[in-house]
Amino acid sequence: MSQNISDTFALQLQHMRTELIAQLRVQRGGKIGRAEAAPDRHDVQSGDRAQNEAERDLAMSIDARETDALTAIDAALKRIAAGSYGLCTACGVDIPTARLHANPTAERCVVCQGQFEQARGETHPSM
Template sequence: MNTPISDTFGQQLHDMRRELLAQVRAQRGGNLGRAEAAAEAREQQSDDWAQADAARDLSVALEEREAAELVAIDEALKRVADGSFGLCIDCGVSIPTARLHANPTSLRCVACQEKAEQAEGMGKPATL
Protein backbone atom coordinates (compact mmCIF):
# COMPACT_ATOMS: atom_id res chain seq x y z
CA MET A 1 0.00 0.00 0.00
CA ASN A 2 1.39 3.43 -0.85
CA THR A 3 2.56 5.83 1.85
CA PRO A 4 -0.20 8.50 1.72
CA ILE A 5 -2.90 5.81 2.01
CA SER A 6 -1.00 4.03 4.80
CA ASP A 7 -0.62 7.38 6.59
CA THR A 8 -4.39 7.91 6.32
CA PHE A 9 -5.13 4.49 7.78
CA GLY A 10 -2.40 4.96 10.38
CA GLN A 11 -4.11 8.13 11.55
CA GLN A 12 -7.50 6.38 11.56
CA LEU A 13 -6.03 3.57 13.68
CA HIS A 14 -4.43 6.02 16.12
CA ASP A 15 -7.78 7.81 16.43
CA MET A 16 -9.58 4.50 17.06
CA ARG A 17 -7.03 3.60 19.73
CA ARG A 18 -7.33 6.97 21.45
CA GLU A 19 -11.16 6.77 21.42
CA LEU A 20 -11.17 3.22 22.77
CA LEU A 21 -8.82 4.13 25.61
CA ALA A 22 -10.96 7.16 26.45
CA GLN A 23 -14.04 4.92 26.49
CA VAL A 24 -12.32 2.47 28.84
CA ARG A 25 -11.27 5.31 31.17
CA ALA A 26 -14.82 6.71 31.16
CA GLN A 27 -16.29 3.28 31.98
CA ARG A 28 -13.91 2.98 34.89
CA GLY A 29 -14.83 6.40 36.22
CA GLY A 30 -12.00 8.52 34.87
CA ASN A 31 -8.40 7.54 35.47
CA LEU A 32 -9.19 4.96 38.11
CA GLY A 33 -7.21 1.77 37.96
CA ARG A 34 -8.96 -1.57 37.62
CA ALA A 35 -8.74 -2.28 41.37
CA GLU A 36 -10.12 1.12 42.35
CA ALA A 37 -12.96 0.84 39.83
CA ALA A 38 -13.85 -2.63 41.12
CA ALA A 39 -13.85 -1.42 44.73
CA GLU A 40 -16.04 1.55 43.83
CA ALA A 41 -18.47 -0.68 41.91
CA ARG A 42 -18.66 -3.11 44.84
CA GLU A 43 -19.52 -0.25 47.20
CA GLN A 44 -22.35 0.83 44.90
CA GLN A 45 -23.79 -2.66 44.44
CA SER A 46 -27.07 -3.54 46.02
CA ASP A 47 -27.80 -6.70 47.97
CA ASP A 48 -28.93 -8.43 44.77
CA TRP A 49 -26.02 -10.85 44.24
CA ALA A 50 -27.42 -12.23 40.98
CA GLN A 51 -27.54 -8.75 39.51
CA ALA A 52 -24.05 -8.02 40.81
CA ASP A 53 -22.72 -11.25 39.26
CA ALA A 54 -24.34 -10.44 35.93
CA ALA A 55 -22.89 -6.92 35.99
CA ARG A 56 -19.44 -8.31 36.79
CA ASP A 57 -19.69 -10.88 33.98
CA LEU A 58 -20.67 -8.14 31.55
CA SER A 59 -17.80 -5.98 32.72
CA VAL A 60 -15.31 -8.82 32.22
CA ALA A 61 -16.70 -9.55 28.74
CA LEU A 62 -16.41 -5.89 27.78
CA GLU A 63 -12.85 -5.71 29.07
CA GLU A 64 -11.91 -8.81 27.07
CA ARG A 65 -13.48 -7.36 23.93
CA GLU A 66 -11.76 -4.00 24.44
CA ALA A 67 -8.42 -5.70 25.08
CA ALA A 68 -8.78 -7.75 21.89
CA GLU A 69 -9.69 -4.61 19.96
CA LEU A 70 -6.62 -2.80 21.30
CA VAL A 71 -4.41 -5.73 20.28
CA ALA A 72 -5.93 -5.70 16.77
CA ILE A 73 -5.34 -1.95 16.45
CA ASP A 74 -1.75 -2.24 17.69
CA GLU A 75 -1.08 -5.10 15.27
CA ALA A 76 -2.51 -3.04 12.39
CA LEU A 77 -0.26 -0.12 13.37
CA LYS A 78 2.72 -2.51 13.23
CA ARG A 79 1.68 -3.52 9.72
CA VAL A 80 1.48 0.16 8.74
CA ALA A 81 5.00 0.65 10.11
CA ASP A 82 6.50 -2.38 8.36
CA GLY A 83 4.71 -1.75 5.06
CA SER A 84 2.52 -4.86 5.07
CA PHE A 85 -0.71 -3.01 5.95
CA GLY A 86 -3.51 -3.68 3.49
CA LEU A 87 -2.15 -7.02 2.29
CA CYS A 88 -4.05 -10.22 2.99
CA ILE A 89 -2.12 -12.39 5.47
CA ASP A 90 -3.25 -15.54 3.65
CA CYS A 91 -2.87 -14.83 -0.07
CA GLY A 92 -0.95 -11.54 -0.14
CA VAL A 93 -3.34 -9.62 -2.40
CA SER A 94 -4.33 -6.06 -1.57
CA ILE A 95 -7.36 -5.76 0.68
CA PRO A 96 -9.88 -3.42 -0.95
CA THR A 97 -9.70 0.13 0.41
CA ALA A 98 -13.45 0.14 1.14
CA ARG A 99 -12.98 -2.90 3.39
CA LEU A 100 -10.09 -1.21 5.19
CA HIS A 101 -12.13 1.96 5.69
CA ALA A 102 -14.93 -0.13 7.21
CA ASN A 103 -12.51 -2.17 9.35
CA PRO A 104 -8.91 -0.94 9.29
CA THR A 105 -7.80 -3.90 11.41
CA SER A 106 -8.79 -6.38 8.66
CA LEU A 107 -6.20 -9.07 8.13
CA ARG A 108 -7.67 -10.75 5.08
CA CYS A 109 -9.32 -10.06 1.75
CA VAL A 110 -13.01 -10.99 1.62
CA ALA A 111 -12.42 -14.36 -0.07
CA CYS A 112 -9.82 -15.48 2.49
CA GLN A 113 -11.93 -14.17 5.38
CA GLU A 114 -14.87 -16.24 4.15
CA LYS A 115 -12.63 -19.33 3.97
CA ALA A 116 -11.34 -18.66 7.50
CA GLU A 117 -14.89 -18.27 8.84
CA GLN A 118 -15.98 -21.50 7.13
CA ALA A 119 -13.01 -23.33 8.64
CA GLU A 120 -13.86 -21.87 12.05
CA GLY A 121 -17.45 -23.00 11.63
CA MET A 122 -16.19 -26.52 11.02
CA GLY A 123 -14.32 -26.47 14.32
CA LYS A 124 -10.93 -25.54 12.92
CA PRO A 125 -9.23 -22.60 14.64
CA ALA A 126 -8.87 -19.46 12.55
CA THR A 127 -7.51 -16.02 13.29
CA LEU A 128 -9.11 -12.75 12.31
Protein backbone atom coordinates in the same frame (compact mmCIF):
# COMPACT_ATOMS: atom_id res chain seq x y z
CA MET B 1 -0.32 0.43 -1.10
CA SER B 2 1.04 3.94 -1.54
CA GLN B 3 2.73 5.76 1.33
CA ASN B 4 0.03 8.48 1.33
CA ILE B 5 -2.75 5.91 1.73
CA SER B 6 -0.80 4.08 4.44
CA ASP B 7 -0.23 7.37 6.25
CA THR B 8 -3.96 8.15 6.05
CA PHE B 9 -4.84 4.79 7.58
CA ALA B 10 -2.10 5.18 10.21
CA LEU B 11 -3.63 8.49 11.32
CA GLN B 12 -7.09 6.95 11.39
CA LEU B 13 -5.87 3.97 13.43
CA GLN B 14 -3.96 6.19 15.87
CA HIS B 15 -7.09 8.30 16.32
CA MET B 16 -9.18 5.15 16.94
CA ARG B 17 -6.60 3.97 19.48
CA THR B 18 -6.58 7.30 21.33
CA GLU B 19 -10.39 7.39 21.47
CA LEU B 20 -10.63 3.80 22.69
CA ILE B 21 -8.07 4.37 25.44
CA ALA B 22 -9.89 7.55 26.54
CA GLN B 23 -13.19 5.66 26.56
CA LEU B 24 -11.67 2.88 28.65
CA ARG B 25 -10.32 5.37 31.19
CA VAL B 26 -13.70 7.06 31.53
CA GLN B 27 -15.52 3.75 31.89
CA ARG B 28 -13.03 2.50 34.44
CA GLY B 29 -12.82 5.69 36.44
CA GLY B 30 -9.18 6.37 35.54
CA LYS B 31 -6.41 3.83 35.14
CA ILE B 32 -7.91 1.18 37.41
CA GLY B 33 -9.73 -1.89 36.17
CA ARG B 34 -13.51 -2.05 35.77
CA ALA B 35 -13.90 -4.37 38.78
CA GLU B 36 -12.05 -1.94 41.05
CA ALA B 37 -14.11 0.96 39.69
CA ALA B 38 -17.42 -0.69 40.57
CA PRO B 39 -18.52 0.92 43.85
CA ASP B 40 -20.59 -2.05 44.99
CA ARG B 41 -18.32 -4.89 43.90
CA HIS B 42 -18.31 -6.43 47.40
CA ASP B 43 -21.72 -5.22 48.59
CA VAL B 44 -23.73 -8.33 47.81
CA GLN B 45 -26.15 -7.64 50.71
CA SER B 46 -27.57 -4.59 48.93
CA GLY B 47 -28.45 -6.54 45.81
CA ASP B 48 -28.98 -9.87 44.22
CA ARG B 49 -25.86 -12.06 44.00
CA ALA B 50 -26.92 -13.43 40.59
CA GLN B 51 -27.42 -9.92 39.24
CA ASN B 52 -24.03 -8.82 40.55
CA GLU B 53 -22.38 -11.85 38.93
CA ALA B 54 -24.18 -11.19 35.64
CA GLU B 55 -23.03 -7.57 35.69
CA ARG B 56 -19.48 -8.68 36.43
CA ASP B 57 -19.57 -11.20 33.58
CA LEU B 58 -20.88 -8.53 31.21
CA ALA B 59 -18.14 -6.12 32.30
CA MET B 60 -15.50 -8.80 31.72
CA SER B 61 -16.91 -9.50 28.23
CA ILE B 62 -16.82 -5.80 27.40
CA ASP B 63 -13.24 -5.60 28.69
CA ALA B 64 -12.27 -8.55 26.48
CA ARG B 65 -13.89 -6.95 23.43
CA GLU B 66 -12.16 -3.62 24.08
CA THR B 67 -8.83 -5.38 24.61
CA ASP B 68 -9.31 -7.26 21.33
CA ALA B 69 -10.04 -3.96 19.56
CA LEU B 70 -6.84 -2.40 20.94
CA THR B 71 -4.85 -5.46 19.94
CA ALA B 72 -6.26 -5.29 16.39
CA ILE B 73 -5.42 -1.58 16.11
CA ASP B 74 -1.86 -2.16 17.34
CA ALA B 75 -1.43 -5.08 14.92
CA ALA B 76 -2.61 -2.90 12.01
CA LEU B 77 -0.18 -0.14 13.00
CA LYS B 78 2.64 -2.71 13.07
CA ARG B 79 1.67 -3.90 9.57
CA ILE B 80 1.81 -0.28 8.37
CA ALA B 81 5.28 0.12 9.89
CA ALA B 82 6.39 -3.16 8.29
CA GLY B 83 4.97 -2.17 4.89
CA SER B 84 2.52 -5.08 4.77
CA TYR B 85 -0.66 -3.19 5.61
CA GLY B 86 -3.39 -3.81 3.07
CA LEU B 87 -2.15 -7.28 2.18
CA CYS B 88 -4.11 -10.31 3.33
CA THR B 89 -2.13 -12.08 6.03
CA ALA B 90 -3.48 -15.43 4.82
CA CYS B 91 -3.10 -15.32 1.02
CA GLY B 92 -1.13 -12.13 0.34
CA VAL B 93 -3.60 -10.46 -2.06
CA ASP B 94 -4.43 -6.78 -1.77
CA ILE B 95 -7.32 -6.06 0.59
CA PRO B 96 -9.67 -3.65 -1.21
CA THR B 97 -9.37 -0.09 0.04
CA ALA B 98 -13.14 0.03 0.56
CA ARG B 99 -12.82 -2.86 3.02
CA LEU B 100 -10.02 -1.07 4.85
CA HIS B 101 -12.11 2.09 5.05
CA ALA B 102 -14.95 0.06 6.53
CA ASN B 103 -12.62 -1.85 8.87
CA PRO B 104 -9.13 -0.33 9.11
CA THR B 105 -7.95 -3.24 11.27
CA ALA B 106 -8.85 -5.88 8.64
CA GLU B 107 -5.99 -8.29 8.21
CA ARG B 108 -7.60 -10.69 5.72
CA CYS B 109 -9.43 -10.37 2.41
CA VAL B 110 -13.15 -11.18 2.49
CA VAL B 111 -12.65 -14.74 1.21
CA CYS B 112 -9.94 -15.59 3.75
CA GLN B 113 -11.87 -13.88 6.57
CA GLY B 114 -14.90 -16.02 5.74
CA GLN B 115 -12.78 -19.17 5.81
CA PHE B 116 -11.18 -18.07 9.09
CA GLU B 117 -14.55 -17.46 10.72
CA GLN B 118 -15.94 -20.74 9.38
CA ALA B 119 -12.95 -22.63 10.80
CA ARG B 120 -13.58 -20.99 14.19
CA GLY B 121 -17.28 -21.83 14.02
CA GLU B 122 -18.40 -18.21 13.79
CA THR B 123 -21.43 -17.35 11.73
CA HIS B 124 -22.64 -13.99 10.49
CA PRO B 125 -25.86 -13.26 8.66
CA SER B 126 -23.98 -11.38 5.94
CA MET B 127 -20.47 -10.45 4.96
